[in-house]
Amino acid sequence: MRSPGRIMALSMMIAGAFALASIERAMPNPFPMVRLGLGNIMTLVAFATMGITAGIWVAVGRVALVALLWGGLFGPTAVLSASGAAASLLVMVPFMATRRFSLYGVSLGGAYAHVLGQLAVASLLYVRSSMLLALLPVMGAAAIVTGIFNAWIAGKLAVRLEGRERR
Amino acid sequence: MESGINNNSLHLTRPRLCDGLVLVLLVALTVLSPRLVPVPSGGDSLLVRAGESVSRIALDDEGRHTVKGPLGEAAIVVRDGQAWLENAPCPLKICEGMGPVKKTGDVIICIPNRIYIRVGGKEKVDAVSR
Numbered sequence: 103m104r105s106p107g108r109i110m111a112l113s114m115m116i117a118g119a120f121a122l123a124s125i126e127r128a129m130p131n132p133f134p135m136v137r138l139g140l141g142n143i144m145t146l147v148a149f150a151t152m153g154i155t156a157g158i159w160v161a162v163g164r165v166a167l168v169a170l171l172w173g174g175l176f177g178p179t180a181v182l183s184a185s186g187a188a189a190s191l192l193v194m195v196p197f198m199a200t201r202r203f204s205l206y207g208v209s210l211g212g213a214y215a216h217v218l219g220q221l222a223v224a225s226l227l228y229v230r231s232s233m234l235l236a237l238l239p240v241m242g243a244a245a246i247v248t249g250i251f252n253a254w255i256a257g258k259l260a261v262r263l264e265g266r267e268r269r
Numbered sequence: 270m271e272s273g274i275n276n277n278s279l280h281l282t283r284p285r286l287c288d289g290l291v292l293v294l295l296v297a298l299t300v301l302s303p304r305l306v307p308v309p310s311g312g313d314s315l316l317v318r319a320g321e322s323v324s325r326i327a328l329d330d331e332g333r334h335t336v337k338g339p340l341g342e343a344a345i346v347v348r349d350g351q352a353w354l355e356n357a358p359c360p361l362k363i364c365e366g367m368g369p370v371k372k373t374g375d376v377i378i379c380i381p382n383r384i385y386i387r388v389g390g391k392e393k394v395d396a397v398s399r
Contacts, residue, residue, distance in 0.1 A: 111274055134366035150278035178380045179361065205281045207288035214295050228380050231318075233387050235306045236374045242299035246292070257282030263274055 112148070112156055116163035119144035123168050135237060136244040139213055139252055141168075142190070146205050146256035151263055154198050161187055178228065182220050189219020205253040205260075213249030217241045303374075309390030312373030315352055317345065318385040328352065328371070328388070338382030345386065358382060 123141035141164045149157035165187045169180040190212035197203045197211050221241070225234045309316075315326045319336045326334050326347060333355075334345040341358035353368025354377055364379035373389040 132366070134361070134363040150281045151274045182380070200287075202285065202287040203291070204283055204285045204288050206284045207291045210288065210291050210295060214298075224378070224380055228383065229378060229385050231385065232306065233376050233385065233390070234378065235302065236376045236387075237378075238302040239299055242295065242302065246295055246299065250292075257278075260278040261282060264278060 108152070108156075111152065112159055115144045115148045115152075115156070115160045116167070119160050119164035120167045120171075123164055124172070127168075127172060133244075135241055136248075138248050139216065139245075142209065142212060142216075143252050143256045143259065145194070145212075146209055146253060147259045147263065149194070149198055149208065150205060150256065150260040154195055157198070158191060158195065161191055181227070182224060185223035186216040186220040189222075190216040192219075205257050206250060209253035209256065210246060210249035213245040213252070214242060217245045306374065309374060309387065312389040314389070315345070315347075315370075316387045316390045320383050326352070336384055338379065338384045340382040343379065343382060343384060352386070352388075353377070354379065354384070354386070 119141045122143060126138055126140045142161070144164070145157050145161045148160040165184050168183065193215035194208050194212040197208045203211070217238070221234045221237060225232065313328050315328065317324045317326060317334075317336060319338050326345060328347060328350050331347050331349075334347065335342050336345055337343075338358075343357045343364075344355045346353055346355050351369035351371045353370070354364045357364050357379055359379055359381040361381075364377055364382070364384065367377045370377055370386070370388050375388045377386040378384075
């Protein structure tokens, strides 16, 4: 289970997730409410190629690194980022465990849960009003699109990775 | 060296029936969600909460209105029946990109600076912040 190769592959995926999340952060974003969730691609790749535990490691590792390096370990941005990640794991892990979903269902469920988790925590912790529900149509629609897109990319990556291994 | 990558993900890359069910459910939730929120009355003015203080700005009161949060001052600009935030002191400026707002129920939120703006709504209902 804990072979050096596995640890190395896992580290590379965490690094990849961190890189993708950082690129996304640095990109100019005309719709700041909408996140692509590129970092989640590596979580999906880890789920597909290395199993559920590896996926959890990649998601947790990414969020921790982003919070450490990009500021405010306990600021609202990090809190919301962590609550989004936690909510999406709470959906993605059971989805993976049932074995009834492909990466598409897992990614969609995770992306949408990310939005719902963030809105819920922001509403309860900061805004203390239900006014944030007004954001669900835009953020939810975006989550559906990015969820499908990320699953597609992650699927391609996973197949490539395994193709390399077979040679 | 054994790499820990197992060759079994191919079946995970093709959509399955359950994925479709999730998609339908989420699309329905997204489309129906506006109906779950009670539409606030008073759509001709902004309800502005900055920290603990609540104020109102009419949407025909054109100009720049200063609001103060814990990080500093930001400007609510009202023009042509629309409103948006400028000069926000927060790091990511997500709030500036959330405007302009004009429809009843539209919101601008600046979480780092604790500034919450909505078109319409009663103070009584929303001032549950204590």
